[in-house]
Amino acid sequence: MSIPENTPAPNFIRTIVTRDLEANKNDGQVVTRFPPEPNGFLHIGHAKSICLNFGIAEEFNGRCNLRFDDTNPEKESVEFMHAIEQDVHWLGFQWHKICHASDYFEQLYDYAVQLIEAGKAYVDSLSAEQIREYRGTLTEPGRPSPDRDRPIAENLALFEQMRNGDFADGSYVLRAKIDMASPNINMRDPTLYRIRRTHHHRTGGDWCLYPMYDYTHCISDAIEGITHSLCTLEFEDHRPLYDWVLEELQTPCHPRQIEFARLSLEYTVMSKRKLHQLVTEGHVHDWDDPRMPTIAGLRRAGYTPAAIRDFCERIGVTKKDAWIKMAVLESCIREDLNEHAPRAMAVLRPLRVVLENYPDDQVEQLQAGNHPQHPEMGARSIAFSRVLLIERDDFSDDPPPKYKRLVEGGEVRLRNAYVIKCQRVIRDAAGRITELRCSYDPGTLGRKPEGRKVKGVIHWLSEQHAIAAELRLYDRLFNIPNPESLPDFRDALNPDSLEILPDGRVEASLADAPPGSRYQFERTGYFCLDPDSSREKLVFNRTVTLRDTWAKR
RNA sequence: UGGGGAAUCGUCUAGCGGCAGGACUGCGGACUCUGACUCCGCCAACCAAGGUUCGAAUCCUUGUUCCCCAGCCA
Numbered sequence: 001m002s003i004p005e006n007t008p009a010p011n012f013i014r015t016i017v018t019r020d021l022e023a024n025k026n027d028g029q030v031v032t033r034f035p036p037e038p039n040g041f042l043h044i045g046h047a048k049s050i051c052l053n054f055g056i057a058e059e060f061n062g063r064c065n066l067r068f069d070d071t072n073p074e075k076e077s078v079e080f081m082h083a084i085e086q087d088v089h090w091l092g093f094q095w096h097k098i099c100h101a102s103d104y105f106e107q108l109y110d111y112a113v114q115l116i117e118a119g120k121a122y123v124d125s126l127s128a129e130q131i132r133e134y135r136g137t138l139t140e141p142g143r144p145s146p147d148r149d150r151p152i153a154e155n156l157a158l159f160e161q162m163r164n165g166d167f168a169d170g171s172y173v174l175r176a177k178i179d180m181a182s183p184n185i186n187m188r189d190p191t192l193y194r195i196r197r198t199h200h201h202r203t204g205g206d207w208c209l210y211p212m213y214d215y216t217h218c219i220s221d222a223i224e225g226i227t228h229s230l231c232t233l234e235f236e237d238h239r240p241l242y243d244w245v246l247e248e249l250q251t252p253c254h255p256r257q258i259e260f261a262r263l264s265l266e267y268t269v270m271s272k273r274k275l276h277q278l279v280t281e282g283h284v285h286d287w288d289d290p291r292m293p294t295i296a297g298l299r300r301a302g303y304t305p306a307a308i309r310d311f312c313e314r315i316g317v318t319k320k321d322a323w324i325k326m327a328v329l330e331s332c333i334r335e336d337l338n339e340h341a342p343r344a345m346a347v348l349r350p351l352r353v354v355l356e357n358y359p360d361d362q363v364e365q366l367q368a369g370n371h372p373q374h375p376e377m378g379a380r381s382i383a384f385s386r387v388l389l390i391e392r393d394d395f396s397d398d399p400p401p402k403y404k405r406l407v408e409g410g411e412v413r414l415r416n417a418y419v420i421k422c423q424r425v426i427r428d429a430a431g432r433i434t435e436l437r438c439s440y441d442p443g444t445l446g447r448k449p450e451g452r453k454v455k456g457v458i459h460w461l462s463e464q465h466a467i468a469a470e471l472r473l474y475d476r477l478f479n480i481p482n483p484e485s486l487p488d489f490r491d492a493l494n495p496d497s498l499e500i501l502p503d504g505r506v507e508a509s510l511a512d513a514p515p516g517s518r519y520q521f522e523r524t525g526y527f528c529l530d531p532d533s534s535r536e537k538l539v540f541n542r543t544v545t546l547r548d549t550w551a552k553r
Numbered sequence: 554u555g556g557g558g559a560a561u562c563g564u565c566u567a568g569c570g571g572c573a574g575g576a577c578u579g580c581g582g583a584c585u586c587u588g589a590c591u592c593c594g595c596c597a598a599c600c601a602a603g604g605u606u607c608g609a610a611u612c613c614u615u616g617u618u619c620c621c622c623a624g625c626c627a
Contacts, residue, residue, distance in 0.1 A: 009566075009567075009575090009576095010567070010568095011566090011567095035627090036627095037626085037627055039626090039627080069627065071626090071627080072626060072627070074626090075626080075627090127625090128624080128625055131624095131625075132623070132624085135623055136555095136623075137555085137623060138555050138556075138622075138623060139555045139556095140555080141555090142623090169625090170625065172625095173625055182556085183555050183556040183557090184555090184556055184557075184622080185555090185556080185622060185623050186556095186622075186623095188623085191624085191625050193625085194625035195625080196625080210625095212624090212625075212626085212627090213626070213627045214627090216627095217627085233557095233558070233559090233620080233621065234620095234621055234622075234627095235621095235627090236557055236558060236621075236622090237556070237557050237558090237621070237622050238622090239557090240557095259558085261559085261620095266564095272627090314565075314566085314576065314577080315565060315566080316565065316566050316567090318559090318565090318566075319558070319559060320558095320559055320560070320565095320566095320620095321558095321559070321560095321619075321620055321621090322564085322565060322566090323564075323565085324564080324565065324577095325563095325564055325565080325577070325578070327564085327577060327578060328564085328565070328576085328577055328578090330577095331576085331577060331578090332577095334589090334590095338589075338590060339590095343587080372585090372586090372587075372589090372590075373590070373591085402588090404588065405588095413586055414586090415586060415587065416586070417586090419586095446586090448586090454586090455588095456586095456588085457585090457586050457587060457588090458587090459587075520587085520589080522587045522589080523587045523588080523589070524587090546587075546588090546589050546590095547588095547589065547590090548588070548589085549588060549589090550588040551588085552579095553588095
């Protein structure tokens with residue numbers, strides 16, 4: 001795993017920060033921030049930003065704030081805020097402090113007054129539609145609003161009245177006075193404040209006037225003494241506005257905005273609007289559904305913070321629009337879990353095996369190592385008896401070439417136990433296999449069989465000792481790499497993204513496993529105990545399958 | 554002939570005038586009481602055309618393709 005200890009891979013932002021430090025900019029300080037809007041759960045794309053911002057701060061002995069960009073109360077909530085805090089923390093990062101743009105509302109208001117006094121902002125009575133018309137198009141310049149040259153004193157009075165609630169929602173806005181002919185549309189007198197009589201989750205009913213992102217973000221950065229303000233590519237055209245506000249206001253600190261490419265992951269969607277839709281329309285169970293690309297979903301699926309951080313390191317940071325394959329994420333979690341997850345045996349789709357030459361009333365406690373490469377992880381006992389359960393897939397009455405598992409008349413090794421031979425196949429009236437009658441070779445416990453080679457090894461459970469478990473098998477949520485390319489992304493939803501196996505069995509040693517614990521069920525995949533589990537019924541989520549070079553053939 | 558960005562193996566990424574390297578994937582093989590892991594090997598790239606230079610992925614010119622922007626969202 002290539003996380004904190006190792007030197008991180010070079011990227012253009014680290015290069016910039018290193019150069020700034022060498023040039024002794026910002027008094028040798030590095031201060032970053034992760035600025036989510038609390039209007040949804042964090043997803044793997046946010047993890048990239050979190051790892052970048054907290055990672056840069058960590059690497060250069062700086063600080064990173066967690067700042068909530070809570071300027072649009074209509075969509076935000078404390079619930080989302082808490083979920084975000086939990087997720088950042090779970091990823092293993094510690095913020096220097098938690099901040100809220102809403103904490104700066106008073107300062108922001110004062111700064112706006114300064115802007116008005118300097119003749120750099122005005123109160124506009126144009127409607128939203130009119131503002132759009134006046135803005136011009138990509139190829140044609142805009143026209144000035146009739147209110148553009150409103151006298152400063154009048155602007156001041158009006159702005160105060162806006163704050164006092166004297167006007168209806170939407171009747172007035174405060175706009176920056178920049179350049180209606182700018183080729184950059186963001187500079188055509190952008191809106192700074194709008195009137196919204198909405199309860200804010202932190203300031204309650206204190207305000208009916210809320211600042212816009214472009215105005216709020218740069219000032220918040222300046223207030224917090226941010227040195228490097230890292231954001232995604234779509235804000236590149238906003239940088240002139242970011243700089244304009246801070247220059248006009250002569251703030252004590254002027255952070256440098258640097259843009260990088262957001263994460264795009266194949267077979268999922270990343271837009272919050274669409275994730276919202278998946279939840280509210282019931283295509284998934286909740287924000288933490290293991291099929292969701294949210295941090296909470298990945299956590300519930302069994303992903304580890306280390307794997308997610310490793311992933312963010314592996315994908316790199318550039319300005320190029322890139323599509324990351326799901327295989328990269330899966331490789332990260334397999335690498336981590338292969339190393340750290342204890343092994344156990346589980347039978348997903350049981351098939352009964354009766355050992356005809358094994359005493360009816362005998363039970364042996366066999367020892368099984370918890371990790372093949374790490375004996376220090378210990379071992380546990382597994383009961384062995386006359387009636388066993390094996391995986392249905394591990395027997396075939398029509399084996400393909402090179403099939404190494406059990407066939408009629410053939411032998412197979414039971415993992416951590418004996419070699420058995422299939423004598424007879426029992427079928428029901430419909431011809432479906434209901435049971436296998438086998439014999440075991442008592443001389444093969446911990447020993448190779450004599451005079452022959454047994455290639456196959458399969459997992460098993462003693463029927464009377466195994467405990468019931470529901471196994472939830474997850475697959476990709478969408479069946480095309482880029483669902484957002486469709487007119488309606490929901491058309492690409494994978495109908496088989498969840499398969500529930502209600503009649504699975506797991507070994508008894510798992511009876512007291514705590515929710516969230518992760519295991520490798522040998523030969524089938526990595527699983528994580530779901531919070532839906534109860535004493536009566538264990539529920540496991542499949543995090544990811546094992547690599548399977550056989551299945552690929 | 555609006556503005557802002559980006560182009561390197563299939564994918565992601567390193568490179569900063571001097572042997573195009575790594576990761577994921579794929580394909581062979583070895584090992585194996587997990588068809589896992591591990592190990593060995595292989596396939597595979599500088600968007601194009603010019604120019605500068607002893608030497609160009611890198612510098613210059615001209616193209617091409619892709620992405621973003623016309624919220625009182627962030």
